[in-house]
Amino acid sequence: MKKALKISGIVLLALIFLATITGFVKYRKLASAAEKRYETLGEPSPVLIQDGFSFRDLNKNGKLDIYEDHRAPVEARVRDLVSQMTLEEKAGTMYITMIGISPEAEPVDKPFIPKSPMDFMAITMLPQSSEMLIDKKMNSFNIIHSLGADQLATFNNNIQRIADRTRLGIPITIASDPRHGNENNPGAALYTPAFSQWPSSLGLAATRDTLLVREFGNIARQEYLATGIRLALHPMADLATEPRWGRQNGTFGEDADLSAAMTKAYVLGFQGDTLSNSSVACMTKHFSGGGPQENGEDAHFEYGKNQVYPGDNFDYHLIPFEKGAFPAKTAQIMPYYGIPIDQTDENVAFAFNKMIITEMLREKYGFDGVICTDWNIISGSKVGEARAWGVEDLSRSERTLKVLEAGCDQFGGENSPELIIELVKNGELSEKRLDVSVARILRDKFTLGLFDDPYVDAEKAPELTGKPEYRALAEIAQARSTVLLKNEDLLPLKRGTKVYIEGITHPEVFESFGQIVDNPEEAEVVIKRIQTPYEPRDDNFLERFFHQGRLYYTPDELEDILGLIQSKPSVVIANLERPAILTEIDAASSSLIAEFGTSDEVLAKVLFGEEKPEGKLPFELPSSWEAVEAQFEDVPYDSKDPLYEFGHGLSYKQQEISL
Numbered sequence: 001m002k003k004a005l006k007i008s009g010i011v012l013l014a015l016i017f018l019a020t021i022t023g024f025v026k027y028r029k030l031a032s033a034a035e036k037r038y039e040t041l042g043e044p045s046p047v048l049i050q051d052g053f054s055f056r057d058l059n060k061n062g063k064l065d066i067y068e069d070h071r072a073p074v075e076a077r078v079r080d081l082v083s084q085m086t087l088e089e090k091a092g093t094m095y096i097t098m099i100g101i102s103p104e105a106e107p108v109d110k111p112f113i114p115k116s117p118m119d120f121m122a123i124t125m126l127p128q129s130s131e132m133l134i135d136k137k138m139n140s141f142n143i144i145h146s147l148g149a150d151q152l153a154t155f156n157n158n159i160q161r162i163a164d165r166t167r168l169g170i171p172i173t174i175a176s177d178p179r180h181g182n183e184n185n186p187g188a189a190l191y192t193p194a195f196s197q198w199p200s201s202l203g204l205a206a207t208r209d210t211l212l213v214r215e216f217g218n219i220a221r222q223e224y225l226a227t228g229i230r231l232a233l234h235p236m237a238d239l240a241t242e243p244r245w246g247r248q249n250g251t252f253g254e255d256a257d258l259s260a261a262m263t264k265a266y267v268l269g270f271q272g273d274t275l276s277n278s279s280v281a282c283m284t285k286h287f288s289g290g291g292p293q294e295n296g297e298d299a300h301f302e303y304g305k306n307q308v309y310p311g312d313n314f315d316y317h318l319i320p321f322e323k324g325a326f327p328a329k330t331a332q333i334m335p336y337y338g339i340p341i342d343q344t345d346e347n348v349a350f351a352f353n354k355m356i357i358t359e360m361l362r363e364k365y366g367f368d369g370v371i372c373t374d375w376n377i378i379s380g381s382k383v384g385e386a387r388a389w390g391v392e393d394l395s396r397s398e399r400t401l402k403v404l405e406a407g408c409d410q411f412g413g414e415n416s417p418e419l420i421i422e423l424v425k426n427g428e429l430s431e432k433r434l435d436v437s438v439a440r441i442l443r444d445k446f447t448l449g450l451f452d453d454p455y456v457d458a459e460k461a462p463e464l465t466g467k468p469e470y471r472a473l474a475e476i477a478q479a480r481s482t483v484l485l486k487n488e489d490l491l492p493l494k495r496g497t498k499v500y501i502e503g504i505t506h507p508e509v510f511e512s513f514g515q516i517v518d519n520p521e522e523a524e525v526v527i528k529r530i531q532t533p534y535e536p537r538d539d540n541f542l543e544r545f546f547h548q549g550r551l552y553y554t555p556d557e558l559e560d561i562l563g564l565i566q567s568k569p570s571v572v573i574a575n576l577e578r579p580a581i582l583t584e585i586d587a588a589s590s591s592l593i594a595e596f597g598t599s600d601e602v603l604a605k606v607l608f609g610e611e612k613p614e615g616k617l618p619f620e621l622p623s624s625w626e627a628v629e630a631q632f633e634d635v636p637y638d639s640k641d642p643l644y645e646f647g648h649g650l651s652y653k654q655q656e657i658s659l
Contacts, residue, residue: 011272013191016489022201027121030110030111030128031109034109038130042167043060043165044164044165045164045165045604046060047069048168049316049347051085053071055069056169056451056452057170058105058451062389063473064082065080065490066080067080067081069496070451070452077445077446078442078443081168081170082438082439083394083474087321089137089170090431090435091137091420091434092137092315092417093137093438094409094411094434094438095136095138095410095411096128096138096141096175097132097375097414097415098121098141098142098143098144098413099126099132099153099377100119100122100144100145101119101143101147101152101155102509103115103124103438105147105154105155105158106155107128107130107159112563116145118145118190119145121144122145125371125381126420130523131372132415133163134158136418138170139163139171140158140175140441141172141174142174142393143155143174143175143464144190144191144233145191146179146191147194149195149227149461149465150179150458150462152194153226153228153458153461156229156454157455157458159172159174159233159456160228168449170451171454172446172450172454173444173445173450173453174175174228174231175232175283176190176229176231176233177190177233177234178190178283179192179594180192180198180220181199181200186527188247189249193221193224193466194227194464195220195225195466197221197471197478197599198216198597199478199481199595199597200250200596201249201251202240202251202253202576203420203477203596203598204216204252204266204481205259205262205479206253206569206617206618207260207477207480207481207615209480210240210261211266212477213262213266214265214268214269215268216269216474217268217270217271217493219470220232221269221270221273221279221280221362221472222501223280223464223465224270224280225464226456226460226464227456228455228456230450231280231282232280232283233283233334234249234266235250235252235262235280235282235284235285236252236255237251237252237263237283237284237285237289238289239251239253239289239316240253240254240291241291241317241635242292243550243579243619243628243639245296245578246296246297246534246548247288248579249348249578252320252618253646254618254620254637255646256316256320256636257319257321259319259324260285260319260320263325264323264324264328265283267324267330270282271328271331274329275331275444275448276447277447277448279447280323281331281444281448282331283330283332283335283370284321284325284329284373285334285374286350287334287336288314288317288318288361289314289320289336290337291307291633292307293307293308294308294341296306296548297387298420298551299336299337299338300337301388301543301544305337305338305339305349305387305460307338307339307340309341309630309633309634310635313344313632313634313635316636321365322365326367330369330383331399332369332370332371332444333371334371334372334373334374335349335351335357335408336374337350337388339389340353342358348389348391348402349377349387349388349389349390350462351408352390352391352399354447355405357371357408359409359533362441368440369440370441370444371407371409371410372411373403373411373412373413374387374412374413375387376412376413376414377389377399377412377413377414378396378400378403378414378419379396379414379416381413384541394488400423401418401428401429404420404437408514409440410440410441423636424492437626471496476611478598478602479598479602479605479606479612481615482593482603483594483595483613483648484588484592484615484649484650485582485617485621485649486650487592488590490522490571490590490608490654491571492608492609492652493525493571494608495513495514496527497514497515497524497608498513498522498523499514499515499517499524499525499527500517500518500519500520500522500523500525502528502529503528503530504527504529505600506601509601509604510527513605513607513608521567525569526568526569526571528561528572528573529572529573529574529603529605530572531574531575531577532552532574532575532576533551533552533557534547534548534550535548535583547577547578550625551578551581551622551628553581553627558584565589569590569592570588570589571590572589572592573598573603574592574593575595575596576594576596579621580621581625581628581643583622583624593606593613594615594617612652613651614649616647616648617644617645617646617649619637620642620646621641621642622639622644623641
C-alpha cells in the first residue's frame, strides 16, 4: 500500500512538473509573439501646431492631413482617411469582437490566473489582443470585464496608445453590453458595481416615465464616457410577446407603443438630440424585432433559430423602431440571429437577408448608419457553433459575402478580416463596396471625437462614476418600478413589525424598520423573495447564463414556498426576468409584489412605506402553463384568463387597479 502511494505521489509530481513546464513554454511563446508584434509599431503620434491649434499627426507624415484636422467637416475627414487606407486596414475596420482585460488593465496577450468567468473567457476563448490589433488591424472591440472605473479607464488609455502607434493612428471604439443592472451574462449584460445600479429595462418600462428613462441614459452616458466606453450595444427594442423567451429582461415589455417611447427616451439619453463628441452611440437591437421565438427558445442556440408569426403580426414588431429608435436617430442597428420564417423571399437569418437589411432597413426606412451583425454568425468559436441560421451549408467566405450583399457593414464577434481580403482579391467583392461600410464606421468615430482625443482621466474616473446622486436616483427608479400586484391590507408594514425573512441577500437592512426573528413561528409577517423559474441548461458555457423554458414552479419548489407563506400573513416578492406563473403563490399570499432589479435596501423601504410602489406590469402574467403554450409567439397580451393583465398595478392609497 505504501509503495503504491509512493508511486502515485511520484507520478503526480511528475504530472505537475510536466504541466508547469508546458504552461511556461506556452506562456513564453505567447509573450514572445506579442512582443514581436508590438515592436513593429511606430512611434506615438507627434503634435502639430497650426494656426494656434493643436493636431495629432496620426499618420506621422509631418503635415496636417484633412482627416487629422478637427476643423474639417466629418464627411471630408472620412473621405480623406478612406483614400489612405489599405485593403487590410479597411477589412480590419469592419470587425468588432470581444477583447480581454488583464489584471494590469492591458489587452490580454498571455495567460494569467483567472478570478472570474470573464477572465477565463479572455485567456482560453479569445485570440491574442496583439494579433487582432496589429496583424488583423481591427479597431473596434467590446469589453466583457466588470472592473473598477479606474481600471476600465486605464485599459482604454492603454489600448488607445497602441492604436496611436499604428500606421494611420485609427482610434479604438470600445463597446459594451448593458452594465447598469444586476444581471451578469456574458451574452447579454454585465454587472458593474462601479456604476449606478438601475432596474432592468422591464423595470424602466414599469415606471412608464420617459423623462426618468432619458435621465437614466444621460447618467449611464456620463459613466460610460468616464471609462472610455463609446458604443452601447443596446437598447433592445424587441418585444416580449413570447413569455418563455429568455431575453425579455433586456426589453421594455410586450407593448409596442410603450417600447417605442422607452426606446426613444433611452437613445436620446445616451446620444443626445444629435450624435456628438459627448455622446455614447447606441446600437439599437434587434431589427426587425427579435422576440417571437418559436416555443420561446433563444436564437443564440440552434434549437431557437426560428422566429415565427402565427398571428401574422410581423409589422407590430417594427413599431419600436419606427416610433422609437429611428426618430431618436440611433447611430447603429443590430439584426438578431433568428430566421423570420416565411416573411421574406428566403428563410435565412436577418443579417443574411437582403429584404430585411437593404429593402426594409436601408430603403424603406432610409437608415444610413452602421448595421452590425450579432456576434459569431460567420465562424464557430469555443463558446459554440456559428449562428449561421439558414445558411449553415455555406462556407465562411460565402457567408461573409452574403452578409455584405444583404447590406450589413460590420461583423460582430468575428476576427477574420482575411475572409474579406480574399473575396476582394478573388474578384468576388469590390473594394468600393468596402469603402461604403468603412465610411459609415469611421463617421461615427469622427463624430464621437475619438480621432481628436480618445483618452480619459483614469484618476478621476472613480469620482465620475457611481456618484451618490446617481445612485440615489437609481434607487428612486428601483422603488418606482416595483409593482404591487396584490395587497390584503397588509402593506405598508408598521415599524417594529416582527418579520421572518427568506430569499433576501442582506436581511440586516430590515433591522432599522422591523424586528427580524429567527423562525416563522415568532413572526407577525413572513417575507419571502422568489426568483423566476427556468430550466437549467449547460450544454455549453454560454447556455447556462440564459434562463429559458418553464415558467411554472416545480412541486418541490412550490412546496417550499407555500409551506412558508401559508403559516403567517405573508409578503411574496417575485423578481421577474420573465412572466412567471404565480397562480398558487398569489392565492396563498397576503401581498404580492413584482420587482425588476430592486436592491434589498430599497425593498425594505417599499415594504415599510418609506417608498411607494408605482409600477405597472410591462407584460401580462399568465395563470397557467397551458395558457402559455397556447399563446402566439408574435402577439401581445393574448394569454387566456391571465392572472394579472398588462398594465396592472396597485397603490398603497387606492388599492385598485390602475391601467
